[in-house]
Amino acid sequence: MFTIDEISLSRLTEEIGIDKESIAELLSIYCSEMKEEIQQVRITLHNQDWINLQRTVHNIKGVSANLSLQGIFEASAELDSMLKSKNYIGIEAHAQQLLEVLETTINNIKKALEQYHLNSKGL
Numbered sequence: 001m002f003t004i005d006e007i008s009l010s011r012l013t014e015e016i017g018i019d020k021e022s023i024a025e026l027l028s029i030y031c032s033e034m035k036e037e038i039q040q041v042r043i044t045l046h047n048q049d050w051i052n053l054q055r056t057v058h059n060i061k062g063v064s065a066n067l068s069l070q071g072i073f074e075a076s077a078e079l080d081s082m083l084k085s086k087n088y089i090g091i092e093a094h095a096q097q098l099l100e101v102l103e104t105t106i107n108n109i110k111k112a113l114e115q116y117h118l119n120s121k122g123l
Contacts, residue, residue, distance in 0.1 A: 015068050024113050030067060031106045034060065038102055045095050054083035057098070075101045 012023050037060050044053035061076035075098040082091060 012068065026067065027109045027113065030063065031109055033063065034102055034106060038099060041095055041099060045092065050083055050086070050088065050091075053095075054080065057083060060098070060102070069105060071101050072098070072105055 040056045057080045064072035079094045
């Protein structure tokens with residue numbers, strides 16, 4: 001099982017080097033994009049469209065790494081590696097793990113933004 005990232009706006013402002021309001025905007029955009037990516041993972045997984053699933057997972061991995069979201073990065077990196085090597089055994093279970101980590105992290109981001117009374121733009 002992969003870790004669920006606790007969202008610390010203070011840590012992110014230090015790591016990325018921008019203010020909390022800008023971090024809030026980045027995280028809101030990230031969540032919106034990831035909600036779309038979650039749907040794309042479900043569709044491509046259902047259709048066994050491994051090429052597009054790999055593209056989607058690779059995108060999730062890159063964007064999550066940029067925001068230091070280690071749990072999502074690790075889950076997506078493992079799935080990305082499986083897809084690149086065409087190892088489809090257990091792919092559904094790994095995709096489900098990624099989806100769970102993503103959805104929980106999105107909820108954690110929403111809570112962090114609410115805690116700091118920052119705009120969560122439709123989350």
